Amino acid sequence: MEPPIQAVPATDDREVAMVWYEALREQGIEGIVAKRGGARYPSGRGWTKIRHADTVDAVVVGFTGPRRRVRRLALMVGDEGGPVRLSARLDPVLAARVSAVLVGVETGLVVEVLAGSGRHGTLTVTRMR
Known part of the structure; x- marks a missing residue:
């Protein structure tokens, strides 16, 4: 069985990303991922994980x-x-x-x-x- 596809929120607004980073911590979210807008998912290059x-x-x-x-x-x-x-x-x-x-x-x-x-x-x- 294939794993389910799950939509995740995305934004190009730094302020929104910072609110998510702080607010989602209480829900057990370990951090956020930042990437260039045109970066493709499969390559993964240029992605940065920002963990609490x-x-x-x-x-x-x-x-x-x-x-x-x-x-x-x-x-x-x-x-x-x-x-x-x-x-x-x-x-x-x-x-x-x-x-x-x-x-x-x-x-x-x-x-x-x-x-x-x-x-x-x-x-x-x-x-x-």
């Missing part, structure tokens, strides 16, 4: 890669004491800064992350605290 994300603090409890060249961080988000989650791959400049701190730190490093609200809930490290 909030910054929160996360405690670094581990990492992947060598200590001097950290790739991703194992993080415990907020005060919830929930499951450890792996961050997205670190930006090279931030990775160098985090690696330098990790050489001399065993525990207690706190970083700020963008906690994505999408299906995958990606944690993107933005800076050290």
Whole structure:
């Protein structure tokens, strides 16, 4: 059986798009997609996803890669004491800064992350605290 075709709202008015972006968050919509007016659907090139994300603090409890060249961080988000989650791959400049701190730190490093609200809930490290 073919998946159903679903019409979605579209606008070329930035103000309307911003209202949708803010208002639809409460309904669980993860964000909006922006593209050039003439861009075709199948190619997908030139489309930008703009997802909701909030910054929160996360405690670094581990990492992947060598200590001097950290790739991703194992993080415990907020005060919830929930499951450890792996961050997205670190930006090279931030990775160098985090690696330098990790050489001399065993525990207690706190970083700020963008906690994505999408299906995958990606944690993107933005800076050290």
